[in-house]
Amino acid sequence: MNQQQYSVKFPKKVFSGKGSINELKGIVSAAGAESVCLMTDQGVAGCGLAELPLSVLKECGVKLTIVDDVAREPSVYDVKAVYDRLKQNAVDLIVAIGGGSVIDMAKIMSVAMTNEKLIEDLRAPGVIVNPSLPMAVIPTTSGTGAEATANAIFLYPEEDLKVGIIHDNMIPDYVILDVSVTCGLPPALTASTGVDALCHAVESYISTLANPISKMFSLQAAERICRSIENAYQDGNNLAAREDMQLGSFYAGICLTTSSTVAVHALSYPLGGKYHIPHGVANAILLPYVMEASLDCCREQFTILAPYMMKDIDKVPKEQWPEKVVEYLYGLVRRLDIPDTLTEFGVKPEDLDYLTENAVKVERLLLKNPKKLSKEEIKQIYEKLL
Numbered sequence: 001m002n003q004q005q006y007s008v009k010f011p012k013k014v015f016s017g018k019g020s021i022n023e024l025k026g027i028v029s030a031a032g033a034e035s036v037c038l039m040t041d042q043g044v045a046g047c048g049l050a051e052l053p054l055s056v057l058k059e060c061g062v063k064l065t066i067v068d069d070v071a072r073e074p075s076v077y078d079v080k081a082v083y084d085r086l087k088q089n090a091v092d093l094i095v096a097i098g099g100g101s102v103i104d105m106a107k108i109m110s111v112a113m114t115n116e117k118l119i120e121d122l123r124a125p126g127v128i129v130n131p132s133l134p135m136a137v138i139p140t141t142s143g144t145g146a147e148a149t150a151n152a153i154f155l156y157p158e159e160d161l162k163v164g165i166i167h168d169n170m171i172p173d174y175v176i177l178d179v180s181v182t183c184g185l186p187p188a189l190t191a192s193t194g195v196d197a198l199c200h201a202v203e204s205y206i207s208t209l210a211n212p213i214s215k216m217f218s219l220q221a222a223e224r225i226c227r228s229i230e231n232a233y234q235d236g237n238n239l240a241a242r243e244d245m246q247l248g249s250f251y252a253g254i255c256l257t258t259s260s261t262v263a264v265h266a267l268s269y270p271l272g273g274k275y276h277i278p279h280g281v282a283n284a285i286l287l288p289y290v291m292e293a294s295l296d297c298c299r300e301q302f303t304i305l306a307p308y309m310m311k312d313i314d315k316v317p318k319e320q321w322p323e324k325v326v327e328y329l330y331g332l333v334r335r336l337d338i339p340d341t342l343t344e345f346g347v348k349p350e351d352l353d354y355l356t357e358n359a360v361k362v363e364r365l366l367l368k369n370p371k372k373l374s375k376e377e378i379k380q381i382y383e384k385l386l
Helices: 020-031 042-046 051-059 076-087 100-112 116-120 187-206 212-234 239-256 263-275 279-293 299-309 318-335 349-359 375-384
Strands: 013-016 035-039 063-067 093-098 135-139 151-156 161-166 174-177
Touching (some): 013 020, 076 116, 076 151, 187 263, 187 279, 263 279, 263 349, 263 375
Parallel strands (some): 013 174, 093 135
């Protein structure tokens, strides 16, 4: 019997299904909002995906503040700039439509606006003592699971490092999972964000903090993602595949609030911080290599995961299933045209020590990995990617 105590946290209310974006009017009413910030980035705004929530908010007659230029990889300085804009307009509801960066910005704003000391040091979540602003998020990618988590990731440029900020008050109040807003996602982003979601599913399942509830969501996430990611990549308008990816990403995000990611994300952070490799791409590149390095301590977990991830696995002797999981991950990233080397991002052999030293600092994730990777093993993973 598992004697470990655990808790699983969820957004307060989730609306799902095609057309569910129209629930936004009811959300504004329930929140009693009079001044609303619509937050997005230039990519989402440029392809018109922000038009529908904007029109709904205009129908509500609220005062509108539009932030449509959230950075793709936001830094702590971007956070301060957005905070200053919102503070001037006394916003009382934040609506975010976009990928992980937009949703992370909305989450940090929701707590910073009611806990002003936080803006002085984002790495001091202890100053968050007041309830956050109400927040509704509409994910347009199927990868980060940010709509379900208490995490937000920002770049500290001077340290060449991305830092995760975590607080329960940053779990969104309202989540709208409208599959129609994901159909405009280009193939390359479908691939990298989709494998990022698979990272969350697999990492949360093997995490030392995994529990019966998180494992259930991890398995369902892995099944939906693995059966549909290649179909979504090949045909972006395949609604069944898109819905699987959207729900798989959300389910995997739920797992992160209780069981966490592990070594893939730990090794990913230095890549994003110094070389500005997009978060999903870095995780996707690392996933098969880290799982191979952890294999000898994950055989039981991989054996359980295997039938959720692969068709016809029952035709293979069961004792070979763990190796087949790793083999599947290597094949998947190749079929999705995920880069298989860090060289194209400017990483050089002389950078290996830097990457290794910064990865080992991410103890909060490495300590949850079932295989306790040594510094030399971490360096070898990076070396293989050159």
